[in-house]
Amino acid sequence: MKTTTDERASAAATTGDRPVIPDGATIALDVRSLQKVYRTQDSELEAIRDLTFQVPRGQLVCIVGPSGAGKTTLLRCISGLLESTSGEVLLDDEPVTGPPPGMAVVFQEYGRSLFPWMTVRQNVELPLREKGIGRAERHALVDEALDAVGLGDVPSAYPWQLSGGMQQRVAIARAVAYQPEVLLMDEPFAAVDAQTRADLEDLIRTLWKRLGITVLFVTHDIDESVYLGQRVLVLSNRPTVVIEDVRVDLPDERDQLETRSSRRFTELRGHVYELIQKAKKGYRP
Numbered sequence: 196m197k198t199t200t201d202e203r204a205s206a207a208a209t210t211g212d213r214p215v216i217p218d219g220a221t222i223a224l225d226v227r228s229l230q231k232v233y234r235t236q237d238s239e240l241e242a243i244r245d246l247t248f249q250v251p252r253g254q255l256v257c258i259v260g261p262s263g264a265g266k267t268t269l270l271r272c273i274s275g276l277l278e279s280t281s282g283e284v285l286l287d288d289e290p291v292t293g294p295p296p297g298m299a300v301v302f303q304e305y306g307r308s309l310f311p312w313m314t315v316r317q318n319v320e321l322p323l324r325e326k327g328i329g330r331a332e333r334h335a336l337v338d339e340a341l342d343a344v345g346l347g348d349v350p351s352a353y354p355w356q357l358s359g360g361m362q363q364r365v366a367i368a369r370a371v372a373y374q375p376e377v378l379l380m381d382e383p384f385a386a387v388d389a390q391t392r393a394d395l396e397d398l399i400r401t402l403w404k405r406l407g408i409t410v411l412f413v414t415h416d417i418d419e420s421v422y423l424g425q426r427v428l429v430l431s432n433r434p435t436v437v438i439e440d441v442r443v444d445l446p447d448e449r450d451q452l453e454t455r456s457s458r459r460f461t462e463l464r465g466h467v468y469e470l471i472q473k474a475k476k477g478y479r480p
C-alpha cells in the first residue's frame with residue numbers, strides 16, 4: 196500500500212483538530228484507565244497498559260492495531276467475559292462486571308459460534324428465549340433479523356449446510372435479533388472471501404443505521420476500518436495504549452467503489468497505515 200507524503204500530511208492535518216465525540220452526545224460506553232495483565236503461576240503478560248476512550252450512543256467505532264496488540268483482550272474486557280486488572284468499563288454509567296444484557300458479540304469463528312444441531316432459526320432464537328421474550332415476539336424478531344441479513348429463505352437449514360459467509364450472516368442476525376444496545380464485533384469477516392466481505396461490510400452499515408445501535412468493530416484491515424467507521428481508534432503494540440483517535444470525515448453514504456476511490460479515503464487510509472507502521476516499530480505517544 197503506497198501513500199504520498201502530501202496525502203499523509205493532509206490527513207494528519209484534518210483528523211486531529213475536530214472532536215471525535217459530538218458536543219452533547221450521550222455516552223454509551225466509557226472505558227476508563229483499563230489495564231489487563233494476564234497472570235499465570237510463573238509469568239505475567241501485560242496485554243493492555245492504559246486505555247481510556249468513550250463511545251457515544253449510536254456511533255460506529257473501528258479499532259485497529261498491530262497483531263497481538265490486545266484488541267481481543269479489550270473486547271473481552273468490555274463484554275464482561277474477562278476481568279480487567281484495573282480501571283473500569285461503564286455501559287450507560289453502570290460498571291460492567293459480567294456479560295451485560297444490553298450487549299451482543301460477534302466473533303470471527305462463526306463455525307464455532309453456531310450450534311450445528313440447531314437450525315438457523317433455532318440458533319437465532321436461542322438468546323431471545325434466554326432473555327425471556329415471548330413466542331410471538333421471538334418469531335417476529337427472528338423473521339425480521341433473517342430478512343435483514345438476506346437469509347429469510349433458509350430458516351430451516353442447519354449451519355453446516357451454509358457457506359462461510361452465510362454462517363456469518365446467521366451470527367449477525369442472532370446478534371441483531373437480540374436488539375443489543377451495543378454490538379461488539381471481533382474481526383467478524385476475517386475468514387470470508389473478499390466479495391462476501393464487501394457485502395457484509397455494507398450489511399453492517401445498513402443495520403447500524405437502521406437500528407441506531409452503538410458498534411465497536413475490531414479489524415486487522417485498515418481499509419475496512421476507514422470504510423466502515425465514523426472513527427478509528429489506533430492502538431499501539433503491547434502493552435496497549437491509544438496512539439490516535441482518528442475521525443473519519445467521509446460522507447455518510449458509503450459505496451464500495453466510489454468511497455474507496457475517493458481522495459479523502461486514500462488520505463485517511465494512508466494516515467492510519469502510517470500510524471500502524473509506527474506502532475509496529477514501538478511508537479507510543
Ligand SMILES: Nc1ncnc2c1ncn2[C@@H]1O[C@H](COP(=O)(O)OP(=O)(O)OP(=O)(O)O)[C@@H](O)[C@H]1O
Nearest residue numbers: 233240242260261262263264265266267268269433
Ligand atoms: N489467556 C491468555 N493468557 C495469557 N496471555 C494471553 C491470553 N490471551 C491473550 N494473551 C496475550 O495477550 C496479548 C494480546 O492478545 P490479543 O489476542 O488480545 O491481541 P489481538 O490484538 O487481538 O491479536 P490479533 O490481532 O493477532 O488477533 C498477546 O500477547 C497474547 O499472547
